[in-house]
Amino acid sequence: MGRTPTLWPNPMDRDSDQEVYRVSTTDDRRFEILRAIVTDYVESQEPIGSKALVERHQLGVSSATVRNDMAVLEAEGYITQPHTSSGRVPTDKGYRMFVDRISEIKPLSSAERRAILSVLDSGVDLDDVLRRSVKLLAQLTRQVAVIQYPVLSAARVRHLEVVSLSPSRLLLVVIVDNGRVEQRMVALNEDHDEEDITRLRDMFSAALHGKRLAEASAAVAELANSAPDDIRGAVLNIATVLVETLVERGDDRLVLGGTSNLARSAADFTPVVGGMDTVLEALEEQVVVLKILATTQDMGQVTVQIGEETQTENLRGTSVVSTGYGASGTVFGGVGVLGPTRMDYPGTIASVAAVAKYIGEVLAER
Known part of the structure; x- marks a missing residue:
């Protein structure tokens, strides 16, 4: 439905000598009239008449020419008459023409x-x-x-921190490269000393660092399958929480x-x-x-x-x-x-x- 939307380059990166497409003099003049109608209507929210255009803009043509050009623009669907007044307002087609032919987007100061x-x-x-x-x-x-x-699926894991709150309770902090930070609590089935916590931290950090979220989930699952026997239970507990954390949230x-x-x-x-x-x-x-x-x-x-x-x-x-x-x-x-x-x-x-x-x-x- 409708035509393809306009894609504008970032105006802060625009090339100042970008070529602007020009058509015939008559079409250029009619576009200037359309541009003036769009500009005035956006500002005033009132239908724009030919007399107002001549008074406000240096169009270089007579009122009769402006009226004729407005009649052509209306016949071609670029402007319309909302009620019985003599003024016209842009249509969606008129706004599209205006946007398509904006020659310069002034960057912010x-x-x-x-x-x-x-x-x-x-x-x-x-x-x-x-x-x-x-x-x-x-x-x-x-x-x-x-x-x-x-969108988490497009992000990569920047850092994983595993903090021991007690011998059987951990805090996981997942930081991804889009600025998102996720914190999760993990309850372990048995107590673990600081040496075990360091092993767990190193193991999961190495597996996750720099990976996209989908890849990270797979890496976590693999760790759960190959964990050493003495910390297998802790690895499974952490892996379960991490997989839930790394899955895209819908809220x-x-x-x-x-x-x-x-x-x-x-x-x-x-x-x-x-x-x-x-x-x-x-x-x-x-x-x-x-x-x-x-x-x-x-x-x-x-x-x-x-x-x-x-x-x-x-x-x-x-x-x-x-x-x-x-x-x-x-x-x-x-x-x-x-x-x-x-x-x-x-x-x-x-x-x-x-x-x-x-x-x-x-x-x-x-």
Whole structure:
């Protein structure tokens, strides 16, 4: 349903002399009129008439030419007349043309980037970093921000610590390279001294270090099969807990921020597109949003899905701007914003790219 969403390079990495495709003079002029309509409508939320376009923009043509061009744009489905007034508003097709032909995405300033990094770097743990991320992204874009928890199956074990709490009770601390930390208690069937605990720590650390989670689970199972007799029971106890820990969790997969921003755009969610209630329902069904993020997780590429391109009935009145975040070529998860199709696309694309970049950097350093 819909056309292929746009993929934008990270605006902080864009080549300033990137070639911009140009068509005929008449088509260029009509695109400038469409661009002006989109820009003014995003700002004012009021239908845009030809007189206002001539007054606000240096189009270099007469009002009659603007009216004629608007008639062509309407006939081709790029703009529409919402009611009997003379004003026009962009359609999803019009927004798509606008996004496809944005020639420059202004990167955030150095001060803005430092501020983002400072906010995220102050997070005390993974949960705090993700909460800060969605709050910050919602503030920057004035939309609903969403971020997926790091996908464990894509992560590698960075460190395993085995702490003796008593001769028959251990604490396992698993740290993976996406910043996630899992702690589990293990009750042993019999007492073990510090020498045994050291052997267990060394054995499991060597088997797990640097492995992806699926590989790590297999390595743990192999240890259980080949453990020395004197610590076999302890190995089995630890292996059972670790396998459960390393299996992908199905809860706490998505963090949302700025849901109240939808109220500012309530008028955009008309009954024709299902109303704002349908959007809230989709957000509550997190699997819907996770599915969208899962298809747009290329680091360094920002994806723009407009209206029906989301392929989700409840979200056909929205646009989703998203990308992947991670480090060292590994994608940890998806991050993006959701809002009405009447959206500041250039600013939103830049903000999503910047926040994603710094989430990856912060988590990689932990």
